[in-house]
Amino acid sequence: MLTDSERREIEATLHHYPHRRSAAAGAMRTVQRHRGWLSDEALADIAGFLGVSVEELDSRATFANMLFRRPVGRHVILICDSDCCYVMAYEQMRDHIAARLGIGLGETTPDGRFTFLPIVCLAQCDHAPAMQIDDDFHGDLTPERIDQILASYD
Protein backbone atom coordinates (compact mmCIF):
# COMPACT_ATOMS: atom_id res chain seq x y z
CA MET A 1 0.00 0.00 0.00
CA LEU A 2 1.18 3.50 -0.77
CA THR A 3 1.41 5.69 2.30
CA ASP A 4 -0.82 8.76 2.53
CA SER A 5 2.00 11.15 1.73
CA GLU A 6 3.22 9.03 -1.21
CA ARG A 7 -0.30 8.95 -2.61
CA ARG A 8 -0.83 12.70 -2.10
CA GLU A 9 2.45 13.53 -3.85
CA ILE A 10 1.67 11.29 -6.82
CA GLU A 11 -1.90 12.60 -7.07
CA ALA A 12 -0.56 16.15 -7.27
CA THR A 13 1.15 15.28 -10.60
CA LEU A 14 -1.72 13.39 -12.25
CA HIS A 15 -3.18 16.49 -13.90
CA HIS A 16 0.16 17.14 -15.66
CA TYR A 17 -0.55 14.26 -18.03
CA PRO A 18 -3.52 13.28 -20.21
CA HIS A 19 -3.19 9.64 -19.10
CA ARG A 20 -2.85 8.37 -15.55
CA ARG A 21 -0.19 5.85 -16.53
CA SER A 22 2.17 8.62 -17.68
CA ALA A 23 2.65 9.64 -14.05
CA ALA A 24 4.51 6.35 -13.50
CA ALA A 25 8.07 7.64 -13.88
CA GLY A 26 7.46 10.42 -11.40
CA ALA A 27 5.64 8.05 -9.07
CA MET A 28 8.66 5.73 -8.96
CA ARG A 29 10.88 8.69 -8.10
CA THR A 30 8.50 9.73 -5.36
CA VAL A 31 8.28 6.31 -3.76
CA GLN A 32 12.04 5.85 -3.95
CA ARG A 33 12.49 9.17 -2.18
CA HIS A 34 10.36 7.88 0.68
CA ARG A 35 11.64 4.31 0.85
CA GLY A 36 15.25 4.64 -0.35
CA TRP A 37 14.87 2.03 -3.11
CA LEU A 38 12.18 0.27 -5.14
CA SER A 39 11.32 -3.21 -3.92
CA ASP A 40 9.00 -5.56 -5.81
CA GLU A 41 6.37 -4.57 -3.29
CA ALA A 42 6.91 -0.87 -4.02
CA LEU A 43 6.44 -1.46 -7.75
CA ALA A 44 3.26 -3.44 -7.04
CA ASP A 45 1.93 -0.57 -4.91
CA ILE A 46 2.53 1.95 -7.71
CA ALA A 47 1.19 -0.39 -10.39
CA GLY A 48 -2.02 -0.90 -8.45
CA PHE A 49 -2.51 2.80 -7.90
CA LEU A 50 -1.89 3.84 -11.52
CA GLY A 51 -3.49 0.85 -13.21
CA VAL A 52 -0.38 -0.38 -15.03
CA SER A 53 1.39 -3.71 -14.85
CA VAL A 54 4.39 -4.34 -12.62
CA GLU A 55 6.32 -5.60 -15.65
CA GLU A 56 5.78 -2.31 -17.45
CA LEU A 57 7.14 -0.39 -14.49
CA ASP A 58 10.07 -2.75 -14.17
CA SER A 59 11.03 -2.32 -17.82
CA ARG A 60 11.31 1.41 -17.12
CA ALA A 61 12.94 1.08 -13.72
CA THR A 62 15.69 -1.28 -14.83
CA PHE A 63 16.60 1.01 -17.76
CA ALA A 64 16.84 4.11 -15.55
CA ASN A 65 20.11 4.93 -13.85
CA MET A 66 18.58 6.89 -10.98
CA LEU A 67 16.16 4.26 -9.71
CA PHE A 68 17.47 1.54 -7.41
CA ARG A 69 15.94 -1.93 -7.56
CA ARG A 70 18.14 -3.21 -4.76
CA PRO A 71 18.59 -1.83 -1.25
CA VAL A 72 21.12 1.00 -0.92
CA GLY A 73 22.91 2.52 2.04
CA ARG A 74 21.84 5.67 3.90
CA HIS A 75 23.85 7.70 1.40
CA VAL A 76 24.53 6.93 -2.24
CA ILE A 77 27.82 8.10 -3.74
CA LEU A 78 27.74 8.41 -7.53
CA ILE A 79 31.14 9.09 -9.04
CA CYS A 80 31.24 10.39 -12.61
CA ASP A 81 33.31 8.19 -14.94
CA SER A 82 32.78 10.10 -18.23
CA ASP A 83 35.44 11.72 -20.39
CA CYS A 84 36.03 15.11 -18.71
CA CYS A 85 36.34 13.43 -15.32
CA TYR A 86 38.60 10.80 -16.90
CA VAL A 87 40.91 13.56 -18.10
CA MET A 88 40.79 15.12 -14.61
CA ALA A 89 41.86 11.87 -12.90
CA TYR A 90 38.56 10.50 -11.59
CA GLU A 91 40.19 7.04 -11.41
CA GLN A 92 42.43 8.25 -8.61
CA MET A 93 39.39 9.62 -6.74
CA ARG A 94 37.46 6.40 -7.29
CA ASP A 95 40.33 4.36 -5.87
CA HIS A 96 40.66 6.73 -2.94
CA ILE A 97 36.98 6.42 -2.02
CA ALA A 98 37.11 2.65 -2.41
CA ALA A 99 40.13 2.45 -0.10
CA ARG A 100 38.60 4.80 2.48
CA LEU A 101 35.32 2.90 2.62
CA GLY A 102 36.76 -0.56 2.03
CA ILE A 103 34.24 -1.30 -0.73
CA GLY A 104 34.24 -1.41 -4.51
CA LEU A 105 31.78 0.02 -7.02
CA GLY A 106 28.35 -1.53 -6.65
CA GLU A 107 28.85 -2.29 -2.96
CA THR A 108 27.48 -0.99 0.33
CA THR A 109 29.51 -0.55 3.51
CA PRO A 110 28.71 -3.21 6.14
CA ASP A 111 27.32 -0.50 8.46
CA GLY A 112 24.88 0.56 5.74
CA ARG A 113 26.28 4.10 5.64
CA PHE A 114 27.34 4.37 1.97
CA THR A 115 26.59 2.70 -1.36
CA PHE A 116 29.23 3.42 -4.03
CA LEU A 117 28.20 3.55 -7.71
CA PRO A 118 29.51 4.92 -11.01
CA ILE A 119 27.46 7.43 -13.02
CA VAL A 120 27.73 9.06 -16.44
CA CYS A 121 28.56 12.75 -16.88
CA LEU A 122 26.85 14.83 -14.19
CA ALA A 123 27.05 18.08 -16.22
CA GLN A 124 29.58 19.34 -13.67
CA CYS A 125 32.46 19.02 -16.14
CA ASP A 126 33.61 22.55 -15.28
CA HIS A 127 34.29 21.12 -11.81
CA ALA A 128 35.66 17.72 -12.84
CA PRO A 129 36.36 15.33 -11.25
CA ALA A 130 32.88 15.37 -9.78
CA MET A 131 30.55 13.18 -7.76
CA GLN A 132 27.06 13.30 -6.37
CA ILE A 133 26.14 12.17 -2.86
CA ASP A 134 22.36 11.86 -2.44
CA ASP A 135 21.09 15.16 -3.92
CA ASP A 136 24.33 17.16 -3.58
CA PHE A 137 27.09 17.73 -6.12
CA HIS A 138 30.73 17.81 -5.10
CA GLY A 139 33.30 18.97 -7.66
CA ASP A 140 37.01 19.76 -8.04
CA LEU A 141 37.68 16.62 -6.02
CA THR A 142 41.03 15.84 -4.45
CA PRO A 143 41.73 13.00 -2.01
CA GLU A 144 41.84 15.55 0.84
CA ARG A 145 38.52 17.10 -0.13
CA ILE A 146 36.95 13.67 -0.45
CA ASP A 147 37.93 12.84 3.14
CA GLN A 148 36.28 16.05 4.37
CA ILE A 149 33.16 15.46 2.30
CA LEU A 150 32.71 11.84 3.43
CA ALA A 151 33.09 12.90 7.05
CA SER A 152 30.10 15.23 6.70
CA TYR A 153 27.69 12.33 5.99
CA ASP A 154 26.74 10.30 9.07
Add this chain to the structure above:
Amino acid sequence: MTDRHTTGVSPDERPLTAAFRADGRPANIADYEAAGGYEALRTALRELAPAEVTKLVSDSGLRGRGGAGFSTGGKWSHVPVGDMAPAIKYVVCNGDEMEPGSFKDRHLIEGNPHLLIEGMALACYAIQARTGYIFLRAQYDKPYALLTQAIAEAKAKGYLGEHILGSGFSLEIYLHVSIGRYMCGEASAMLNALQSDRPNPRWRPPHMASAGLWSRPTVVNNVESLCCVPPIVRLGPERWKSLGLTDEGGTRMYGVSGRVNRTGAWELPVGTPMREVIEQHAGGMRDGFALRAVLPGGASTPFVPAEAIDVIMDFDHMKEAGYSLGTGTALLVDDSVCPIGLVRNLVRFFAQESCGWCTPCWGGLPWAADVLNDIEEGRGRLSDLDLLEEQCWFMGEDMCFCDLAPSATKPLGAALKLFRDDFERHIREERCSYGPVGQPAGQRSLRGPGPDGGH
Protein backbone atom coordinates in the same frame (compact mmCIF):
# COMPACT_ATOMS: atom_id res chain seq x y z
CA MET B 1 30.96 33.15 -45.16
CA THR B 2 32.03 36.64 -44.21
CA ASP B 3 33.31 37.55 -40.78
CA ARG B 4 32.17 40.60 -38.86
CA HIS B 5 33.76 41.97 -35.76
CA THR B 6 32.13 43.96 -33.01
CA THR B 7 33.69 46.10 -30.33
CA GLY B 8 32.36 47.04 -26.89
CA VAL B 9 29.76 45.01 -25.03
CA SER B 10 26.33 46.29 -23.94
CA PRO B 11 23.65 44.09 -22.29
CA ASP B 12 21.84 43.81 -25.61
CA GLU B 13 24.94 42.22 -27.07
CA ARG B 14 24.83 39.37 -24.52
CA PRO B 15 21.09 38.67 -24.40
CA LEU B 16 21.38 35.16 -22.90
CA THR B 17 23.22 36.34 -19.81
CA ALA B 18 22.20 40.03 -19.63
CA ALA B 19 19.93 39.49 -16.61
CA PHE B 20 22.45 37.36 -14.68
CA ARG B 21 23.07 38.95 -11.29
CA ALA B 22 26.49 40.15 -10.25
CA ASP B 23 26.14 38.37 -6.89
CA GLY B 24 25.75 35.00 -8.63
CA ARG B 25 22.21 34.44 -7.34
CA PRO B 26 19.57 33.47 -9.91
CA ALA B 27 17.67 36.35 -11.51
CA ASN B 28 14.13 36.85 -10.23
CA ILE B 29 11.29 38.24 -12.28
CA ALA B 30 12.10 41.87 -11.36
CA ASP B 31 15.75 41.44 -12.44
CA TYR B 32 14.60 39.94 -15.71
CA GLU B 33 11.96 42.58 -16.41
CA ALA B 34 14.53 45.31 -15.77
CA ALA B 35 16.64 43.76 -18.55
CA GLY B 36 13.74 43.72 -21.03
CA GLY B 37 12.29 40.41 -19.88
CA TYR B 38 8.80 39.41 -21.10
CA GLU B 39 8.73 42.37 -23.53
CA ALA B 40 8.96 39.91 -26.41
CA LEU B 41 5.96 37.94 -25.12
CA ARG B 42 3.98 41.18 -24.71
CA THR B 43 4.83 42.23 -28.26
CA ALA B 44 4.02 38.83 -29.72
CA LEU B 45 0.62 38.57 -28.02
CA ARG B 46 -0.33 42.14 -28.91
CA GLU B 47 1.06 42.53 -32.40
CA LEU B 48 2.13 39.26 -33.99
CA ALA B 49 0.25 36.31 -35.44
CA PRO B 50 1.69 32.91 -34.41
CA ALA B 51 3.17 32.32 -37.87
CA GLU B 52 4.88 35.72 -37.68
CA VAL B 53 6.75 34.63 -34.55
CA THR B 54 7.90 31.52 -36.39
CA LYS B 55 8.98 33.71 -39.30
CA LEU B 56 11.09 35.92 -37.03
CA VAL B 57 12.84 32.84 -35.68
CA SER B 58 13.35 31.47 -39.20
CA ASP B 59 14.71 34.84 -40.40
CA SER B 60 17.16 34.90 -37.50
CA GLY B 61 18.76 31.73 -38.82
CA LEU B 62 18.75 30.25 -35.28
CA ARG B 63 20.13 26.72 -35.30
CA GLY B 64 19.44 24.23 -32.51
CA ARG B 65 21.86 24.32 -29.60
CA GLY B 66 21.25 20.66 -28.65
CA GLY B 67 24.07 19.60 -30.97
CA ALA B 68 22.70 18.83 -34.41
CA GLY B 69 22.06 22.44 -35.46
CA PHE B 70 18.60 22.03 -37.02
CA SER B 71 16.90 25.26 -38.02
CA THR B 72 14.58 26.11 -35.12
CA GLY B 73 12.17 28.16 -37.24
CA GLY B 74 12.16 25.42 -39.86
CA LYS B 75 11.18 22.87 -37.24
CA TRP B 76 8.31 25.03 -35.97
CA SER B 77 7.02 25.76 -39.46
CA HIS B 78 6.24 22.06 -40.00
CA VAL B 79 3.64 22.12 -37.23
CA PRO B 80 0.12 22.75 -38.55
CA VAL B 81 -1.46 25.99 -37.25
CA GLY B 82 -4.77 27.67 -38.02
CA ASP B 83 -8.43 26.67 -37.88
CA MET B 84 -7.95 23.24 -39.41
CA ALA B 85 -4.99 22.31 -37.18
CA PRO B 86 -5.31 19.76 -34.36
CA ALA B 87 -6.38 21.42 -31.10
CA ILE B 88 -3.80 19.68 -28.92
CA LYS B 89 -0.09 20.29 -29.55
CA TYR B 90 2.99 20.30 -27.36
CA VAL B 91 6.34 22.01 -26.94
CA VAL B 92 8.91 19.96 -25.06
CA CYS B 93 12.07 21.56 -23.80
CA ASN B 94 15.06 19.23 -23.79
CA GLY B 95 16.76 19.91 -20.46
CA ASP B 96 18.27 16.45 -20.18
CA GLU B 97 21.81 17.77 -20.68
CA MET B 98 23.47 14.36 -20.48
CA GLU B 99 25.93 14.80 -23.33
CA PRO B 100 29.29 14.26 -21.63
CA GLY B 101 31.12 17.58 -21.56
CA SER B 102 28.03 19.79 -21.66
CA PHE B 103 26.96 21.96 -18.72
CA LYS B 104 25.73 25.13 -20.45
CA ASP B 105 21.99 24.57 -20.00
CA ARG B 106 22.52 24.35 -16.25
CA HIS B 107 24.36 27.70 -16.32
CA LEU B 108 21.51 29.29 -18.27
CA ILE B 109 18.73 28.03 -15.98
CA GLU B 110 20.66 28.75 -12.80
CA GLY B 111 21.52 32.27 -13.99
CA ASN B 112 18.05 33.26 -15.18
CA PRO B 113 15.24 30.68 -15.22
CA HIS B 114 12.79 33.26 -16.63
CA LEU B 115 14.53 33.42 -19.99
CA LEU B 116 13.62 29.78 -20.61
CA ILE B 117 10.04 30.36 -19.41
CA GLU B 118 9.59 33.26 -21.83
CA GLY B 119 11.21 31.23 -24.63
CA MET B 120 8.79 28.36 -23.94
CA ALA B 121 5.83 30.74 -23.93
CA LEU B 122 6.86 32.19 -27.30
CA ALA B 123 7.43 28.75 -28.81
CA CYS B 124 4.04 27.56 -27.55
CA TYR B 125 2.36 30.68 -28.94
CA ALA B 126 4.08 30.22 -32.31
CA ILE B 127 2.81 26.68 -32.78
CA GLN B 128 -0.35 27.31 -30.73
CA ALA B 129 0.35 24.74 -28.04
CA ARG B 130 -1.51 25.12 -24.75
CA THR B 131 0.78 22.80 -22.85
CA GLY B 132 4.56 22.80 -22.57
CA TYR B 133 6.88 20.41 -20.73
CA ILE B 134 10.39 21.05 -19.53
CA PHE B 135 12.18 17.69 -19.32
CA LEU B 136 14.95 17.92 -16.73
CA ARG B 137 17.65 15.38 -16.02
CA ALA B 138 17.31 13.48 -12.75
CA GLN B 139 20.10 15.44 -11.07
CA TYR B 140 18.72 18.93 -11.75
CA ASP B 141 17.14 19.57 -8.35
CA LYS B 142 18.34 23.15 -8.29
CA PRO B 143 17.10 24.01 -11.80
CA TYR B 144 13.82 22.27 -10.86
CA ALA B 145 13.38 24.45 -7.79
CA LEU B 146 14.31 27.63 -9.70
CA LEU B 147 11.95 26.87 -12.57
CA THR B 148 9.11 26.02 -10.17
CA GLN B 149 9.62 29.40 -8.54
CA ALA B 150 9.90 31.17 -11.91
CA ILE B 151 6.67 29.59 -13.17
CA ALA B 152 4.85 30.76 -10.01
CA GLU B 153 6.24 34.30 -10.42
CA ALA B 154 5.30 34.38 -14.11
CA LYS B 155 1.78 33.14 -13.35
CA ALA B 156 1.30 35.81 -10.69
CA LYS B 157 2.20 38.45 -13.30
CA GLY B 158 -0.14 37.02 -15.92
CA TYR B 159 2.65 35.73 -18.22
CA LEU B 160 1.40 32.13 -17.91
CA GLY B 161 -1.96 30.54 -17.22
CA GLU B 162 -5.38 31.44 -18.61
CA HIS B 163 -5.68 34.36 -21.04
CA ILE B 164 -2.09 35.51 -20.87
CA LEU B 165 -1.86 39.33 -20.62
CA GLY B 166 -5.56 39.55 -21.46
CA SER B 167 -5.14 37.78 -24.81
CA GLY B 168 -6.95 34.69 -26.05
CA PHE B 169 -3.85 32.57 -25.52
CA SER B 170 -3.58 30.26 -22.48
CA LEU B 171 -0.63 28.10 -21.49
CA GLU B 172 0.44 25.71 -18.74
CA ILE B 173 4.09 24.67 -18.37
CA TYR B 174 4.88 21.49 -16.42
CA LEU B 175 8.23 20.20 -15.25
CA HIS B 176 9.05 16.54 -15.77
CA VAL B 177 12.05 15.07 -13.99
CA SER B 178 13.83 12.17 -15.66
CA ILE B 179 14.54 8.89 -13.90
CA GLY B 180 17.88 8.98 -15.68
CA ARG B 181 19.55 7.64 -18.83
CA TYR B 182 21.55 9.27 -21.65
CA MET B 183 19.09 7.86 -24.19
CA CYS B 184 16.31 10.09 -22.81
CA GLY B 185 18.05 13.11 -24.39
CA GLU B 186 17.34 11.85 -27.91
CA ALA B 187 14.25 13.82 -28.91
CA SER B 188 11.91 10.94 -29.80
CA ALA B 189 13.10 8.78 -26.88
CA MET B 190 12.38 11.78 -24.68
CA LEU B 191 8.75 11.73 -25.80
CA ASN B 192 8.52 8.08 -24.76
CA ALA B 193 10.18 8.90 -21.44
CA LEU B 194 7.65 11.69 -20.86
CA GLN B 195 4.83 9.25 -21.49
CA SER B 196 6.50 6.94 -18.94
CA ASP B 197 7.28 4.42 -21.69
CA ARG B 198 10.71 2.87 -22.25
CA PRO B 199 12.93 5.55 -23.82
CA ASN B 200 13.73 3.86 -27.12
CA PRO B 201 13.91 6.21 -30.09
CA ARG B 202 10.92 6.26 -32.43
CA TRP B 203 10.83 5.49 -36.10
CA ARG B 204 10.15 8.53 -38.30
CA PRO B 205 7.86 9.00 -40.15
CA PRO B 206 5.55 10.01 -38.68
CA HIS B 207 7.57 13.10 -37.82
CA MET B 208 6.88 14.56 -34.44
CA ALA B 209 5.65 17.79 -36.02
CA SER B 210 2.57 15.78 -37.00
CA ALA B 211 2.53 12.96 -34.42
CA GLY B 212 4.81 13.29 -31.39
CA LEU B 213 3.96 13.28 -27.69
CA TRP B 214 0.83 11.16 -27.19
CA SER B 215 0.63 11.24 -31.01
CA ARG B 216 0.02 15.00 -31.09
CA PRO B 217 2.04 17.54 -33.10
CA THR B 218 5.15 18.27 -31.02
CA VAL B 219 8.26 20.41 -31.12
CA VAL B 220 11.33 19.45 -29.11
CA ASN B 221 13.98 22.11 -28.53
CA ASN B 222 17.08 22.38 -26.39
CA VAL B 223 17.10 24.78 -23.41
CA GLU B 224 19.54 27.19 -25.05
CA SER B 225 17.65 27.21 -28.38
CA LEU B 226 14.50 28.33 -26.53
CA CYS B 227 16.51 30.91 -24.55
CA CYS B 228 17.56 32.51 -27.84
CA VAL B 229 13.93 33.16 -28.86
CA PRO B 230 13.01 36.10 -26.56
CA PRO B 231 16.00 38.20 -27.71
CA ILE B 232 15.27 37.36 -31.35
CA VAL B 233 11.70 38.64 -31.00
CA ARG B 234 12.71 41.63 -28.85
CA LEU B 235 15.68 42.84 -30.91
CA GLY B 236 14.40 41.64 -34.28
CA PRO B 237 16.15 38.97 -36.35
CA GLU B 238 18.52 41.36 -38.12
CA ARG B 239 19.82 42.99 -34.97
CA TRP B 240 20.13 39.63 -33.19
CA LYS B 241 22.02 38.18 -36.15
CA SER B 242 24.41 41.13 -36.14
CA LEU B 243 25.59 40.07 -32.67
CA GLY B 244 27.47 37.20 -34.27
CA LEU B 245 30.83 37.41 -36.01
CA THR B 246 29.90 35.22 -38.97
CA ASP B 247 26.88 34.76 -41.23
CA GLU B 248 25.23 32.35 -38.81
CA GLY B 249 24.71 35.22 -36.37
CA GLY B 250 23.59 35.64 -32.78
CA THR B 251 25.27 34.58 -29.56
CA ARG B 252 25.68 31.22 -27.89
CA MET B 253 27.21 29.61 -24.84
CA TYR B 254 30.77 28.37 -25.26
CA GLY B 255 32.26 26.27 -22.50
CA VAL B 256 35.58 24.72 -21.54
CA SER B 257 36.58 21.90 -19.22
CA GLY B 258 39.92 20.16 -18.78
CA ARG B 259 43.31 21.26 -17.43
CA VAL B 260 42.96 24.99 -18.15
CA ASN B 261 43.35 27.96 -15.85
CA ARG B 262 39.62 28.83 -15.85
CA THR B 263 36.91 26.33 -16.68
CA GLY B 264 33.43 27.67 -17.31
CA ALA B 265 30.78 28.71 -19.81
CA TRP B 266 30.58 32.13 -21.46
CA GLU B 267 28.11 33.80 -23.78
CA LEU B 268 30.05 34.93 -26.84
CA PRO B 269 29.28 35.96 -30.41
CA VAL B 270 28.63 32.97 -32.67
CA GLY B 271 31.74 32.50 -34.77
CA THR B 272 34.26 33.15 -32.01
CA PRO B 273 37.50 31.34 -32.91
CA MET B 274 38.35 28.33 -30.75
CA ARG B 275 41.72 29.86 -29.90
CA GLU B 276 40.03 32.88 -28.34
CA VAL B 277 37.74 30.70 -26.23
CA ILE B 278 40.70 28.67 -24.99
CA GLU B 279 43.32 31.34 -24.52
CA GLN B 280 41.29 34.39 -23.58
CA HIS B 281 38.29 33.01 -21.74
CA ALA B 282 39.69 29.80 -20.29
CA GLY B 283 43.05 31.46 -19.64
CA GLY B 284 45.06 28.84 -21.53
CA MET B 285 46.50 25.55 -20.28
CA ARG B 286 47.82 25.16 -16.74
CA ASP B 287 51.59 25.27 -16.26
CA GLY B 288 53.23 21.98 -17.11
CA PHE B 289 50.58 20.90 -19.60
CA ALA B 290 50.39 21.33 -23.36
CA LEU B 291 47.22 21.09 -25.43
CA ARG B 292 47.01 17.90 -27.50
CA ALA B 293 43.50 18.00 -28.90
CA VAL B 294 40.02 19.38 -28.31
CA LEU B 295 36.72 17.53 -28.14
CA PRO B 296 34.84 20.62 -29.30
CA GLY B 297 31.21 19.97 -28.43
CA GLY B 298 30.61 16.87 -26.36
CA ALA B 299 31.46 13.18 -26.62
CA SER B 300 29.69 12.96 -30.00
CA THR B 301 32.10 15.23 -31.87
CA PRO B 302 35.43 14.46 -33.60
CA PHE B 303 38.73 15.59 -32.05
CA VAL B 304 40.27 18.85 -33.27
CA PRO B 305 44.10 18.70 -33.18
CA ALA B 306 45.93 21.38 -31.18
CA GLU B 307 47.38 22.80 -34.43
CA ALA B 308 43.91 23.53 -35.77
CA ILE B 309 42.44 25.65 -32.97
CA ASP B 310 42.25 28.72 -35.19
CA VAL B 311 39.05 27.18 -36.52
CA ILE B 312 35.97 29.39 -36.21
CA MET B 313 33.36 27.90 -33.90
CA ASP B 314 30.11 28.04 -35.83
CA PHE B 315 28.25 25.14 -37.44
CA ASP B 316 29.40 25.71 -41.02
CA HIS B 317 33.05 26.60 -40.39
CA MET B 318 33.47 23.59 -38.11
CA LYS B 319 31.81 21.28 -40.61
CA GLU B 320 33.82 22.65 -43.51
CA ALA B 321 37.03 21.96 -41.58
CA GLY B 322 35.90 18.36 -41.01
CA TYR B 323 34.82 18.76 -37.38
CA SER B 324 31.51 19.45 -35.74
CA LEU B 325 30.39 22.09 -33.27
CA GLY B 326 28.01 19.93 -31.23
CA THR B 327 27.00 21.64 -28.00
CA GLY B 328 29.86 24.18 -28.11
CA THR B 329 31.19 23.03 -24.73
CA ALA B 330 34.74 21.81 -25.28
CA LEU B 331 36.92 19.33 -23.40
CA LEU B 332 40.60 20.18 -23.73
CA VAL B 333 42.83 17.12 -23.78
CA ASP B 334 46.34 17.75 -22.45
CA ASP B 335 49.55 15.85 -23.06
CA SER B 336 49.43 13.90 -19.80
CA VAL B 337 46.42 11.96 -21.06
CA CYS B 338 46.82 8.74 -23.03
CA PRO B 339 44.54 9.23 -26.04
CA ILE B 340 43.84 5.50 -26.30
CA GLY B 341 42.67 5.43 -22.69
CA LEU B 342 40.45 8.43 -23.38
CA VAL B 343 38.89 6.93 -26.50
CA ARG B 344 38.31 3.66 -24.63
CA ASN B 345 36.49 5.70 -22.00
CA LEU B 346 34.33 7.40 -24.66
CA VAL B 347 33.43 4.20 -26.47
CA ARG B 348 32.65 2.42 -23.20
CA PHE B 349 30.25 5.24 -22.39
CA PHE B 350 28.36 4.79 -25.65
CA ALA B 351 28.41 0.98 -25.32
CA GLN B 352 26.90 1.22 -21.86
CA GLU B 353 24.21 3.71 -22.91
CA SER B 354 22.99 1.85 -26.03
CA CYS B 355 19.29 1.05 -25.86
CA GLY B 356 20.01 -2.31 -27.47
CA TRP B 357 17.80 -1.96 -30.53
CA CYS B 358 20.21 -2.03 -33.50
CA THR B 359 22.86 -4.70 -34.07
CA PRO B 360 25.68 -2.33 -35.13
CA CYS B 361 25.15 -0.43 -31.89
CA TRP B 362 24.72 -3.18 -29.29
CA GLY B 363 27.18 -5.48 -31.02
CA GLY B 364 29.71 -3.04 -32.42
CA LEU B 365 30.22 -0.70 -29.49
CA PRO B 366 31.20 -3.30 -26.84
CA TRP B 367 33.41 -4.98 -29.45
CA ALA B 368 35.19 -1.72 -30.24
CA ALA B 369 35.54 -1.02 -26.51
CA ASP B 370 37.13 -4.45 -25.95
CA VAL B 371 39.57 -3.94 -28.83
CA LEU B 372 40.55 -0.53 -27.46
CA ASN B 373 41.03 -2.07 -24.04
CA ASP B 374 43.31 -4.74 -25.52
CA ILE B 375 45.42 -2.08 -27.25
CA GLU B 376 45.62 0.05 -24.11
CA GLU B 377 46.66 -2.96 -22.03
CA GLY B 378 49.34 -4.11 -24.48
CA ARG B 379 47.50 -6.96 -26.20
CA GLY B 380 46.70 -5.11 -29.43
CA ARG B 381 47.59 -6.09 -33.01
CA LEU B 382 48.03 -3.83 -36.01
CA SER B 383 45.06 -5.51 -37.69
CA ASP B 384 42.92 -4.21 -34.80
CA LEU B 385 43.22 -0.74 -36.29
CA ASP B 386 41.59 -1.93 -39.52
CA LEU B 387 38.92 -3.62 -37.45
CA LEU B 388 38.19 -0.36 -35.64
CA GLU B 389 38.01 1.50 -38.97
CA GLU B 390 35.54 -1.09 -40.20
CA GLN B 391 33.46 -0.72 -37.04
CA CYS B 392 33.25 3.02 -37.67
CA TRP B 393 31.67 2.27 -41.02
CA PHE B 394 29.46 -0.48 -39.61
CA MET B 395 28.08 1.83 -36.91
CA GLY B 396 27.97 4.92 -39.14
CA GLU B 397 25.19 7.13 -40.42
CA ASP B 398 22.17 5.33 -41.88
CA MET B 399 23.20 2.01 -40.30
CA CYS B 400 21.31 2.64 -37.05
CA PHE B 401 17.96 3.73 -35.78
CA CYS B 402 19.24 6.80 -33.90
CA ASP B 403 22.40 8.88 -33.71
CA LEU B 404 23.97 7.22 -30.67
CA ALA B 405 26.20 4.72 -32.45
CA PRO B 406 27.10 7.06 -35.34
CA SER B 407 28.02 9.65 -32.70
CA ALA B 408 30.43 7.22 -31.06
CA THR B 409 32.27 6.80 -34.36
CA LYS B 410 33.04 10.54 -34.50
CA PRO B 411 35.70 10.67 -31.76
CA LEU B 412 36.82 7.10 -32.53
CA GLY B 413 37.28 7.71 -36.26
CA ALA B 414 39.10 10.98 -35.66
CA ALA B 415 41.34 9.37 -33.02
CA LEU B 416 42.41 6.58 -35.38
CA LYS B 417 43.85 9.24 -37.70
CA LEU B 418 45.01 11.86 -35.25
CA PHE B 419 46.62 9.52 -32.72
CA ARG B 420 47.86 6.90 -35.20
CA ASP B 421 51.38 7.06 -33.77
CA ASP B 422 50.09 6.43 -30.26
CA PHE B 423 48.03 3.45 -31.39
CA GLU B 424 51.00 1.95 -33.22
CA ARG B 425 53.37 2.55 -30.32
CA HIS B 426 51.00 0.85 -27.87
CA ILE B 427 50.84 -2.15 -30.19
CA ARG B 428 54.60 -2.23 -30.93
CA GLU B 429 55.69 -1.80 -27.31
CA GLU B 430 52.84 -3.95 -25.98
CA ARG B 431 52.09 -1.44 -23.28
CA CYS B 432 50.90 2.08 -22.54
CA SER B 433 53.83 4.40 -21.91
CA TYR B 434 51.81 7.21 -20.35
CA GLY B 435 51.84 7.78 -16.61
CA PRO B 436 48.72 8.61 -14.62
CA VAL B 437 46.73 11.52 -16.07
CA GLY B 438 47.49 14.92 -14.59
CA GLN B 439 51.25 14.62 -14.13
CA PRO B 440 52.92 17.91 -15.11
CA ALA B 441 55.64 17.69 -17.77
CA GLY B 442 58.56 17.98 -15.34
CA GLN B 443 57.43 15.01 -13.29
CA ARG B 444 56.85 12.55 -16.11
CA SER B 445 59.55 9.91 -16.60
CA LEU B 446 60.96 9.74 -20.11
CA ARG B 447 59.75 6.29 -21.09
CA GLY B 448 56.80 6.17 -18.75
CA PRO B 449 56.30 3.73 -15.91
CA GLY B 450 56.84 0.51 -17.88
CA PRO B 451 54.65 -2.52 -18.47
CA ASP B 452 53.52 -2.96 -14.88
CA GLY B 453 53.10 0.65 -13.93
CA GLY B 454 50.90 1.80 -16.80
CA HIS B 455 47.18 2.24 -16.38
